[in-house]
Amino acid sequence: MSLDNNDKKTLYCLADHASFNDERGMLIPILEKTFEGISSVEADSFPNNGRIHVTKGYSRMIDSQAPSAIFKVEAGVSYGWPPDDDDHYNKKSKFSTYDKLIERAKPLEVTKILPSTYPNPEKSSGLMCESKFYPPEIFFIEATNNAGIEVLIGPVSLASDSVENFGSGYRFSYNGFDKPVGGGDWAKIMQVPHSSLEFEKSLISEFSIVETEFGGYVVGPLPHLSAILVDLSTNENLLNWAHKQIRSSDRELPHKIALLKDVAQNVALSENLPDNIYQIRKERLTHLHESLAKMEGFNQVVIDFLSSDEGSKKIANYVQANRDSLLDAYAVEQKSSKEAEIEDQLKEERRKLNTSIQELVSDEQELQLKIEDLQKLETSVEQADLEKIREQRNITLDYVELQGAKKQLELEVEALEKRKVETEDLMQAVQRNINRSQQDHQLNLIELKNHLDVLSGYSEVETSPQVNIDESAKFITPRGNDKREKRQNLVEAIYDLLSAEGRLISSDQITIFLTAIAQNLIVTLAGNPGSGKTSSVQSLAKAFGLHMNGKYIDIQVQRGWNSDKELLGFHNKLTRNYEPDKFGLYQLLVDLNRLPVEQQLAFVLLDEANLSPIEHYWAGFMGATDSVNAQLKLDQINLQLPKGLRFIATVNYDRTTEQLSHRFLDRSPVIYLDEHEDLTDILELRPQESVNDPLLYSCDTVIDLFGRTTGDRPRFLDLRKVCILNSYKPLSVVRPQSNFSPLIDAYTIQTPG
Structure with missing residues (x-):
């Protein structure tokens, strides 16, 4: 055997029958042969699993061998060792070999x-x-x-x-x-x-x-x-050996029936046995004279002799000479046998009688114990009944007393609830006045600071981050003969990508989310903190490849925003330059307008959107929701609204947030998420790297497949469910909360026909 590897090892191994297929399997190294001799293997030399990987011919190697066969193996370090990551590191063997480098160890080698x-x-x-x-x-x-x-x-x-x-x-x-x-x-x-x-x-x-x-x-x-x-000769071996020696001798066995011990004593020395072994076998053979009669051919010799005239004559003479003694012996034997049989029967009857007596005594004792237990139980039941009557009377009195206390507490709670409502209304009014005053002061301070910076020659403007849009992206087209098949294949592609990354999702829920985004400039995700709103948006953006193409912006809304200057920047009257926003939204609008429509798909996340009134800082886009080719008027600058730009707002339900107005709700579908029925069940993120390429679909493809089929915009209906056409299942959406108008319960999304 040979192996072109400087780190090769010569090993003696056992087969690991628990882990193999037709070609590959594992060997367990037990001994290693070096120039110093053979020694036990060191565990540190075979990390991870303590095995040697057989890459070829494993089943052919072990099929014809015993389960405990020892193999002599030449093994070398596996290709690709050490592994790149910890997951593979715990499974991969450091050493490997194949069938040409494996042979059965020679007898007595190990x-x-x-x-x-x-x-x-x-x-x-x-x-x-x-x-x-x-x-x-x-x-x-x-x-x-x-x-x-x-x-x-x-x-x-x-x-x-x-x-x-x-x-x-x-x-x-x-x-x-x-x-x-x-x-x-x-x-x-x-x-x-x-x-x-x-x-x-x-x-x-x-x-x-x-x-x-x-x-x-x-x-x-x-x-x-x-x-x-x-x-190590067994009795069977010994008899066969003696039989062989006797058959090869000159003795006439029919004439030696009474001299079997002498025959054993006269077995000739053969096979060049050592004297001590020969003497041991002869001594054992003399004690096996009764078994000698069972040797092959010996029974036939005895039968032949007894069937001969000489044998019959000897038997008749023996019986005639010993008739009386034989009869006496037979009588004594029959008597002893009968007495023993009667004695055995008496013993058995005596044993059965003793057993019956013991069972009766045991039953009597058990019955006495049951009587005592019943007497004790009767006494305890009487006491328990008295205690139960007293307890029921006390419970009745306590109940009457508690009912009175409950009525008193209900009256006090009702009064406190009224005071609470009045106080909350007062606090909300005060908070609105404070917010309005703070916003006015902040705007005045910002404007004064800009004037002072210009007059003093100092300008430190927070620049907008550079948005790098990949214009070379190649889009893919969903498979299918018509829109229905293409839409279904696109949804299944997103489902497969997210499922491969460990995210839980259904095809119906993906369809609902894409339909809402395709048909509206802005979609709102509502729910308590931690319900998965932000992670849901991030997951879909990654699935469409918007992160890597520079077409996704995450904006953290701050309290006190009251104009679109917070999102898009403003025109500095002193420097006569346009100061863009710090999030990169303005730059994204400019870059998207330079691209063809098919490359304009982009997501903008407004996280915690209702920390400030949305209709104030998003005012520039409110009118754009009512027009197909909308223009954005941004402080002396006009921009075309990109066809593929979509806003996704996340809102929380608590007293620190602003209410959503009728004007905004008339332009945005609201999908409600909670801890049990939310998009974290649909798009559950896990801390792992993506293993699949993103799905680069063009803006035209998404809008064509999931957009509106008519020019009518969706209407609000008095429903609690979003009804998805084309046999899709309903999905629970916005639920009435204190932050929403009680007149608006839900929104119906129109799916393309």
Whole structure:
């Protein structure tokens, strides 16, 4: 394997079966091979997820391998590391590889160590092991021998079809290899099937065993010179071995039925077994003489013998010679069997009787307890009834007293409410006089300051911010064969853009908002502070790309504004120059008039618009709402009102704001927002960067699709709902508040047919 990377690593890994598809997946690094040897991996070397990313051929690599197979891998630093942002940083793997750089680790190159008890092949469970991880095909056993010494036994192999779920892990069987394994130092067990080696742990080098989070692994040489050969032959293996030796001998088994132990004692030395292993197997074999009869072919030998004349004769002679003793033995056996059966029946009847007595005693005690509980309950119920009667009488008296107090308080509250209304009316009148006086003083002071600055040669005029309008923007056209399809596709495009940025919106609500903007010079959003009015406007402006094209202005209305000079500036009589406003609205009007109509779509936000009377500082535009080609007369300067310019005003409901006049409400639809039914549910902003390009639609496209179909301007109707035609759902709009005229409840928006 090779890898063109200066930062490559050679690693031993496990497959991460929980995260893969056909081509890609993850490997879990457990060991690293360096020039110093094999050691456990360091967690800091594999940040983020502790995995190696396989970019190609993952399923082909693991399909034919066991779940616990160990792979030898060459991995290099992934392309694009480190990632650009924190979100990807927590998911991306630092190292990656592919199938050509992955191979199965060789047997005994890296071998798992599993803790267990010392093996005892004579017992059926003597070669069992448990692990919380799925067992590998070859492993070592870590145990304590009969002398109390910690040893390592292996290698051993996983018994086929023995793995079963056990608690939170697995239980399985193992055995010695029945075929030669390894070579060189492992020659001791090459000629001895079903055996393994025992190593004393205190003699093993500390560099030969490495501990990881998945357990220990043998990674280096073991002290073979001091190793002891261990026999792991099960009873089945032992019988097969003896059967093989007996069948190959010259003995005539039919004549040796009574001498099975002698046969076992005379099994010939074979297979070049070490003497100690040979003696152990012979000793175990003598204790299995009853099982020898179960060997393959032995039952048939016995049957053939008993069916022969010689066998029948021997059986008849034996029965005749021992007839009396056999009958006595049979009688004694039958008597004992009958007595035992009767004794068992008596014991069972006695047990059932004792159980019935205990149940009756228990029922009697339980009944006595219930009687006592009923007596106590009767006493407590009588006391509770008396207390309840007293409590009801006290409640009746308290109720009568409270009713009288309530009437008195209602009279006092009614008187206070009248005084409150009178006081509020007086305060509003005083506040209006104060505001009017302050506005007059402020205008006089501003005019005097300008004169003084010119006379003294000092001029410090707050300049209007430069508005940079991108005249090279290329507009897109909505898809569709007619207006209905184009309008629907435009709405869906805005819906997809806002939804991709995490904003909640519906197509019906977008249609309502666009229709109101397209059909009116100014639209008003009303609601309590925090209901999302400003953020709704900003979101739509970004969706149309007005922010980036210099066609969006955010104006914070101040208290005390009483003329359009606050929005558009004024003509300085002393300098004979026009002093533009500080928001850039005047400059935006000039720039928009230089552009063709299709590029004139622009939004101006009047935030907190009713801090001052709107019909005062917006007076220059009030008349423009009644004319198609309106002219703005700005203190000796006339400007054409751009066709695509739209104002969006936000107003609050509290006592610090101005009322909206009939004159203004006759020119602006009002959409009411509250905490539960507002445009923050429609356009919910979240602190994240936009991931989609804005939708650059021309002014002509928006007005053509959502503008009026006739020359009639909308009328006020006595409704509480905005009725949207063309099957769109109704949307709740302005609700009567103290700041609005009680004669005007709502506004009907006309959608194009």
